[in-house]
Amino acid sequence: KAGVTQTPRYLIKTRGQQVTLSCSPISGHRSVSWYQQTPGQGLQFLFEYFSETQRNKGNFPGRFSGRQFSNSRSEMNVSTLELGDSALYLCASSEGQGAGEQFFGPGTRLTVL
Amino acid sequence: SQQGEEDPQALSIQEGENATMNCSYKTSINNLQWYRQNSGRGLVHLILIRSNEREKHSGRLRVTLDTSKKSSSLLITASRAADTASYFCGAGTYKYIFGTGTRLKVLA
Numbered sequence: 001k002a003g004v005t006q007t008p009r010y011l012i013k014t015r016g017q018q019v020t021l022s023c024s025p026i027s028g029h030r031s032v033s034w035y036q037q038t039p040g041q042g043l044q045f046l047f048e049y050f051s052e053t054q055r056n057k058g059n060f061p062g063r064f065s066g067r068q069f070s071n072s073r074s075e076m077n078v079s080t081l082e083l084g085d086s087a088l089y090l091c092a093s094s095e096g097q098g099a100g101e102q103f104f105g106p107g108t109r110l111t112v113l
Numbered sequence: 114s115q116q117g118e119e120d121p122q123a124l125s126i127q128e129g130e131n132a133t134m135n136c137s138y139k140t141s142i143n144n145l146q147w148y149r150q151n152s153g154r155g156l157v158h159l160i161l162i163r164s165n166e167r168e169k170h171s172g173r174l175r176v177t178l179d180t181s182k183k184s185s186s187l188l189i190t191a192s193r194a195a196d197t198a199s200y201f202c203g204a205g206t207y208k209y210i211f212g213t214g215t216r217l218k219v220l221a
Contacts, residue, residue, distance in 0.1 A: 033209075042211055042212055042214060045209065045211075048208060055207075056207055056208045088153060090155060098206070098207040101144075101161045102158070102203070103158050104157070104158070105155050106154055106155040107153075107154065107155050
């Protein structure tokens, strides 16, 4: 099976802009989780989607949002970008909801100037 | 505060030696997973251990879980230069919480 794919791999934006990141899970996986990774904070959980519904959410402002489509692909949107949003954004897929075996994609490196 | 906190933060060993990393967490969990990350790339899944398991092996990897101490350890035996990476544990029930990782450097 193909692994988790994320697009784009690299992105450069300026403050105030918005960005949309995409994640395609492993075929047959219905859960997609998003994480933000920064050198100081490590991996921080953003949210999880299962069957097109957000099931769990981390402690991030409302500027961070997401959605999941019927084919389990997921998108994450960040509006009104801030310098501190520069990070590696990782998505992980798993078969079912919650803390089952998760497989990560290569990530999208977002740089906000 | 982090749910999964790895210890030590950095570890440097010679090729052929064993490397041990520890992970502590704060609340009850269903599963704990260990991952490897090379140079800011995606996380590679190494092993998942469930709360009712005490030990799991996969090749040169050995993971233990002590739910009474809320801790886990990852042992890499006969380390190789290619094992140089950051290692993360994620612990959770309905979602995983990760620490900041252990940076392992294996010297040839």
